[in-house]
Amino acid sequence: MSTLTDWLREADEADVVALLRARPDLATPRPADTTVLAARAASRASVARAAEGLDTATLAVLDALLVAGADHAPVSPDALDIGLPPERVRAAVAVLRGLALAWGEPEVSLVPAAREVGNLPPSTPSPAPADVPGLLAALGGDERQVLDTLAHGTGVGKTKDADFAGSLDDAVTPIQRLLARGLLVRRDGETVTLPGQVAAVLRGAPTALVEPRLRTTPHQRATVDGTAAGEAMEFVRHVETLLRLWSDEPAPVRKAGGVGVREIRRLAKAADVSEARAGLLMELAAGAGLVADSGDLEPEWMPTTLADSWLAATAAHRWAALASAWIDLPRLPGLGGRKDARDKLLAPLSDDLRRPTAPVERMRVLRALPSDGGVVSADELAAVLAWRAPRRGGRLRDDVVRWTMAEATALGVVALGALSGPGHALLDEDVSAAAKRMAEAMPQPVDHVLVQADLTVVAPGPLEPHLAARVAEAADLESAGAATVYRVTETSLRRALDAGRSAEDLHELFRTRSRTPVPQGLTYLIDDVARRHGRLRGGAAACFLRCDDPALLAEVAASPAALGLRLRRIAPTVLVSPVPLLEVLEELRAAGFAPAAEGADGQIVDLRPAGRRVAAPPRAAQRPAASRQVDAETLTELVRGMRLGDQAVSARAGRTVTAGAGLGGNSAQTVALLSEAVRARQRVVVSLVDAHGVASRHVIQPVRVGAGVVEGTAGEQTHRLPLHRISAVSLVEE
Known part of the structure; x- marks a missing residue:
């Protein structure tokens, strides 16, 4: 019987590349030869990872192969009877072969770790699978309940009756009767196991061996x-x-x-x-x-x-x-x-x-x-x-x-x-x-709005960025969707005026951008808010308020807000306060006044904070390596390297020199032996340690030694190996 290593060694290069693409964990770190690859492919962790991608029908075939003992001896897929058409069984076996979970043809063997990650507990020599249905039919309700519980669980149970070894006539408890019939197997003094062939019958065929239809x-x-x-x-x-x-x-x-x-x-x-x-x-x-x-x-x-x-x-x-x-x-x-x-x-x-x-x-x-x-x-x-x-x-x-x-x-x-x-x-x-x-x-941006009589502004689509900013500045968003609705209010107009817009700017905005006539009520509202806006102005003298109307300033000084703001008259038209200007303006607006802030040049300025910001964190590539496919060229080179490793393992080594100045050997002897192989046209086995500390062996026909490298061929491939990385060189005895 061939082993998994033999099967992989004889497989086509394209098939091994496909295996490494389907199971990328096998390629990291780079396997030195096929023996290493086979050992990884048969490891429990890697087999469990590969089994995660199997569909329900393929898992059913895997379970059937386990029941038939394919992890111990080759089994013919044609002998499986699980309710699937023969071509579907063969397709599932091909999937298992492609993942190196199974190998061999026409008979199939499974990697031993498949038993540990499969859905069934281990099988036993008895009872025979054909006898199981009859034995189950003769069970009582309590015995059948025990088996059903184990079959739909791990298949392993704890019991004080595990050591029972008597006949069916001597059995008293359900566990003892099941042990006597061979439907349970003792594992140790406190543990019993359900045989795999019994679990397969109890579970029955999977409920959906055919993929559900997606409507x-x-x-x-x-x-x-x-x-x-x-x-x-x-x-x-x-x-x-x-x-x-x-x-x-x-x-x-x-x-x-x-x-x-x-x-x-x-x-x-x-x-x-x-x-x-x-x-x-x-x-x-x-x-x-x-x-x-x-x-x-x-x-x-x-x-x-x-x-x-x-x-x-x-x-x-x-x-x-x-x-x-x-x-x-x-x-x-x-x-x-x-x-x-x-x-x-x-x-x-x-x-x-x-x-x-x-x-x-x-x-x-x-x-x-x-x-x-x-x-x-x-x-x-x-x-x-x-x-x-x-x-x-x-x-x-x-x-x-x-x-x-x-x-x-x-x-x-x-x-x-x-x-x-x-x-x-x-x-x-x-x-x-x-x-x-x-x-x-996305809908094309529109360059117009529809102003309604109720002071709403309708955008019949996404607005141009500049227009959207201007409208949002002068109106409050009321509803969004295919058509966005804004509402113009006294507060929203004051916000636009605070940002430095004038009454004429607002009139022009609605006059030139509205496809409907501007309602008279909106015109009056803009003029009324603009007339009152900015008559009372504050400056950052920590801070001051000035007004050309002494009566209005007197009204502010006599208001309840003036006490909390500690306003003090320093001239008939000027008040000052130790409170920050933004807080003064907010308090006066809450009291019913309409002050505005002005800059050093006497023009209205917007003091609203622009918002806080923090430095953006660097965004690394977040998609895990598992989602990124290794290119075929890299995998092909990896497979060819394994083939060279196989040749190195099988080659009979003759005279050997430990080499490499950086590795504690004699580099002069290494060059001498390689030069001798060039003259004699004799193959050599080169042991190499790369920059990552990974050791590998190569069988090459050296053709030139010099400039710090040995150049040689292996089949149709040409290799250049650095001399300072070589740990040993051996002549191959042909």
């Missing part, structure tokens, strides 16, 4: 992309709300890390979203580097310096930054708000939500979406993925699928259950193309 609904690509664009614009607007909110009032960091419930509810109210969506907004803003922990003695979450450049970008590029951050985010935002096994709240932005494998699982869900339509239900998609890899994902397996679909839909990566055009570009890791496709899907 889909056809959609036009333009419809999917248009819907995705609408969701993307809404999500970007919500992140803008988060940045404004935390810019004005940063969120404190919890002692245990993350954000507290109060801050989540504050954002949910400000953005008019659910608390779950608020947590997702926080996670993605942090993942994109737009917000960060200040790191102060009393740390706070606040916008970073990247937030300003993000806000200045186009909507499509803002979306692309968020969506690419989500793809690579090593966290599960869906866990936010849940409680763990110790009843501890899992808060957004805390370390409790960190899951390094999240990007891999996220990509797996997105790549499973069909190309011919949208999935009807995330639960159906979860069922299909569970069938394709039942041993993968742990207890959150199905939840991750639902969270991924919900988050992708909120971002516009998925719409109507289908992957959007920009989402396809993201999966191809082309962020620029994703932004371009999203820009094409």
